[in-house]
Amino acid sequence: MRYQSPLKPSPAWAALAASFMAPWDKPDHEMCRGRDDAQVISYPGGSSMSYASRVTLPLLCLTTLLACGRTPESADPYALSVLNETAGAPATPFEPGPIPADQTRVRVSFIGDVPNLPSIGVRSVFLCSTTCTATGVSGGVLAGDDGTGRGKLFSDVTLPPSRIDRIIVQPDPAAGQPVAFRTLRLAQPITLQAGERQEIFLSLSTVRPGDASSLEVTYLGTAPLPPTAGSVVAYRPDRAMAWPAGSPMGLAMAAGSLKEAQLFGMELIDTGGIVPRVAVWPALKTQDPMTVTLKVNRDRIAKGLTAADYKVQLADKTTPAVTMNGDTLTFQAKDLSGAQVYTDRSVIETSSGERIALPGKTLNAASISAQDTSACKNSLTARRAEYEQYFADGTDAIRIFDCENVAPYVHIVLIDRSNRGRTVDLPVTPSVDYPGKYVLRPITSHGTGAVVAINGFTWDGDKGTYMGTGYGTPLGTLITAGTARKKTSTTEAILGFQMQPADRSKGTSAEFFVGASTSLNFGTHNYNVIGSTTSVIRNGACNPNLDTTSVNRWSAVGIGLNRMALVSSTSSGTSSPRDLCSVFEGLGYLSGAIRLDGGPSAAMAWLGQHINPLTGSDYYAFGNARNILNALVWK
Template sequence: MLVLLIGISGFSHAALPRYATELQKYSEFDKPSADAIRLRVSVATENASRPEKSVATGDILLCGARECYRARTAGLTAMHDTASGKASTLADVTIPRITITDVYFSDPGKSGLSGQIKLQAPLIIEKDFHGIEIFITVRKQVNGQRADYVPAQSTSMYFNTESELVHYSPAIATVAQLSRGVTLTIPSAALDRPHLFHVGVLDVGKAFASVDIFPYTALNKALTVDATALRAPVTSDEQIVPLAPALDAASAAASTAVPRLTSHITLPRTGVIEAAALERAAAAAPTRAVPEANAAKSCAEYLAQPVVFSLLNLTLLQTGAARIKACENIKPYVHMVYVNTADKRIRFSVPYRLSTTGKGHAPQLGLQRITEFTPSAIALINGFTWEGDYGLVAGGSGAAEGIVRSAGVALGDNVIGGGRMCSGCATDTLQFVMGFSTDLARPDFFSTRSPNAIGAYSFNTVSPTNSVVKSGSCQTPGSPGRWTAVGASNGRMLLVSSTSGGQTSAAELCTVFKALAINNALRLDGGPSAAMVVSGTVLNELTGIDRIKYGALRRIAYPLRVSH
């Protein structure tokens, strides 16, 4: 997968290719397709320089081995360095998914930007991305009466507009003011070549935001991140948080007075900087009576402490649900919500939206981000997989795989291709089913291929092919990844989803469920689908290449919802 391409300058006022297909300016109504992608071309001076407001520009030609495409510019552009992490956008167009080998800047007929740059390796534009930017550093060159800017080096990066791009040139330090009170500083000579960094600042409901700086690479000199707190830090006696509408509203009101707390962290490489790391750097977590999460080596060890287990069950008796924050910073790095299913206030459901445009096995479900299904739930996690669109953009659809019921409505009958049973449909592989009747406190778990076997447990039902724990026994360990899981036993339900940067296996998840005496649990969809929302806050937005593809969240077929 292409992330970075370096170009070398070939300035010579070279003759432009004679024929070029003109590109259309990008519109916000354009959607990524299998054939075309959004392309931006940006420039900045290679070295520290005084900004110029009006530098003449001509057309830009983007050429491959067999074809060229022409992007029109405004005729004038501002020209400045990358001290603030920004560059000037010359063109923003829609281009076919071609391979680009050369970029030409046509002579504007006077002093300005002109020349050619040949990419060191061909830029192969791939599918499944929203856009790509080519960033070119330029240097000033005086030739007689003309003072031209000529291309020096280039790089490229896929992007998603839900995040921020930081432009970097090695000759000068970059200090980028990002959203949510975050400042990223990359010193000069931290890298040998220009770079584009795709940066996501994620509000994960903690004191500080998490910061995702992609691509992940080692640096010659350390970067720094400075952050201002978004809310008061969590103390150790708040590792178990009651979840109830009245209490949550009070907590929200109390958190409006944010302390003037700042954090400074230095790192030798780019990557995911967790909110907890920024909080530790701020030395902002006072100690209280409940055991600290970092006193335990694992989540299972933390949960096994009698005082923790007692406090959890006391909280469930009071409010019906609790968020366990302690396991977000120790293995297996997961967000957790623990639910008292015997509490008559608690509701469990499988919300969905039918698609009016989807094609394939019925019913076609509209793919939505988990936050679009309901704003008022205590907690939501993603469900299982579907057959259909990838969930990259709005408007997609798919048919639920496995056996799925929502308030008695059949959404999936475990047929190949997803959806309900139909004439000629073939049954899919063995499923591990979690089924509920109208009595939420007494779920049933069993393995079957047939939807007819679910019997009375057909009010709310979900089934993947994999289990985490079955009848008290841990199942196949599996490879580490981002996962979501759900289990229930003895009037308790546990919802689990990996943190943004967390990686875990089924074996590690099993120890967490068993620590709370939950003897049956399903492993739901994972990877970019893994998501959890608690009291309206997304706890594990996407990072890295998944964030570039899907944005903050992937669109899914349905979630599992716990509400009052």
């Protein structure tokens, strides 16, 4: 047989090669797209085909297969190209900490439609917009329905903001049973917002009822959640759901309680009460009552009371029936937002952590109109002598519970400024990178080591969300430890404090000022100075110009009788600035009081615990607490 150069194939070979390559003349390599069928190619010339042709033809076939993303042995049946999709760069795993301001935190979970499903093998879950982004690491996923609504987390990543309209679960037979490989097209795209957290749940079910050998994945739902939400639950209307019994919180919902499937986040927040505060987002308002169980911390029940002395108050100020079984408190409600446990008895807590019920009942919160502050004021007036006795016995700070469940719905801490063991501080953290600006921090950070901390006045700068580190500059007069941070020329109400002697030979003197700070002489009360645009108490009485219509969350601080009162709205409590007068009038602290920042900034930490964490839309935007520029602390 005569040798023939591979550079000059025989006429028969050239004709075959031209026929084989003809499909590549079509646009977009149509031969590769969706072709699972094999082409049968006959060798020209039978056994007389040249040696070079016999070598070159397989090489050409191999080149063609590789160009199509295939191998000569077998094509990958789970390649994205099979679904006519392309993959971009994989997602970045989420690192614990703040969500980057230019990214979205995305968590993908699986939940079984029935119990006892086998473990499935998942190579990746692709979230698709213009291209598809791989999330997660290949592995087995065991996601049966255990009745709690909990899913099995597969991936926790960060992605740039985008609109997701397709989801693809890529099987991995080596890691578990494969599922149907297909594109899930979303009727409502998922919008990923910068700096936020998005939960996605995928439902795992059998293709044929009762046959676990054939499984498929469908899209269940999505929800944006607050950054601090710990547990994520999927409610499905076709079945009942019960959060695990024996945990600090139990939640049972009947089938049909909601019309559509709903993802929601739950968080139990320790605010120092006998039960934790329940935070739920999005807010649940069900057609049938939910059954809630909470574990009672008996060590926190006020001395002189039992668990039976406590009640539950809902957002609409109603009090559902409560049952106690051992250490478990149970009640039912259709709306959990604003639910809190309280007692009608008058309770105080000292700076040493001793919680005491004062003699006699004080008020019936359920019988008082929403904005009637008289019950709060009258109770404070009636208890003045008892508060003073605790100060006389050496207590330097007292928390009062009487006005937390009646208007103006505030936490109150009284401070004996004549006590020499502690003093006032206005902590700030100057920015190293941005001179003249200050780092925004949560109230518990400002209050490290303090008996009590309350937010300061407002600032200009970042909003104080959970996205990275924020900075700001004070808008009101602020002098901390003798250093002027800000002095304005606008009319203000100001509290100034003397520097306590190094030997602590006396307490902390304070004085109230009104006027332009640049023209005021603070005298010796210039060591710690905090200003506001609004006075609550001035000239020994309630400021007659106070707004009575701007209902919001507020904080305030006032002085009188060598004492000081810190006041901050409860988590779900709101009031007008005028309503705050009732606290200082009831206490008789009439030397002067100023309103501090309000809304999501209103915050108080007592004995190291944040006692009024955020709820509702503020909880979604900021988490449990907004980062603030400064605080007033007693330490």
